[in-house]
Amino acid sequence: MNTYYAVIFTSQRTEHDSEMYERMSDKLEELAKTQPGFIRLESIRNNEGFGITISYWESLEAIQNWKDNSTHQAAQQKGKETWYSQYNVQICKVLREFNQN
């Protein structure tokens, strides 16, 4: 297994600004996929507005570059101010994996 990293983002949506949020969320997901070192992304939000997004990256540098991306920075700011009542980010190194297809 090659070394890779996971960013776990959990968040509780407020009820503000749904349309803009959805638009920005889709745009950011598409943009993330074009970044150097991006591997894949999985995202779910339930009916109570609690969401988990996990993105996988080849290096910590790739994660830092994505964090610093200007479109992403603007979204992070809106997230803090308006979209999320609470969130957590964890940067993780994947040690082992098991798959069944």
Add this chain to the structure above:
Amino acid sequence: MNTYYAVIFTSQRTEHDSEMYERMSDKLEELAKTQPGFIRLESIRNNEGFGITISYWESLEAIQNWKDNSTHQAAQQKGKETWYSQYNVQICKVLREFNQN
């Protein structure tokens, strides 16, 4: 930050055996919470049957003990055979975290 670990479990449910699955899923969640080294657990499944569960643990030993738990082993077997068409498990070391409450 104390060292801790995350187990990311992503899965696609089949349409089989919903009632038994729900019962076992609830039971396992309660049981996980009583295990030594357990920190917390977050779980979402969407309307298409795709789910993400993240459990956090104090050590790799705690994760191994939970993997080996006999009730959990029985559930893992049912998961492979019946409940999931596809799943992934990643064992991760949390390197950094950011929170906003």
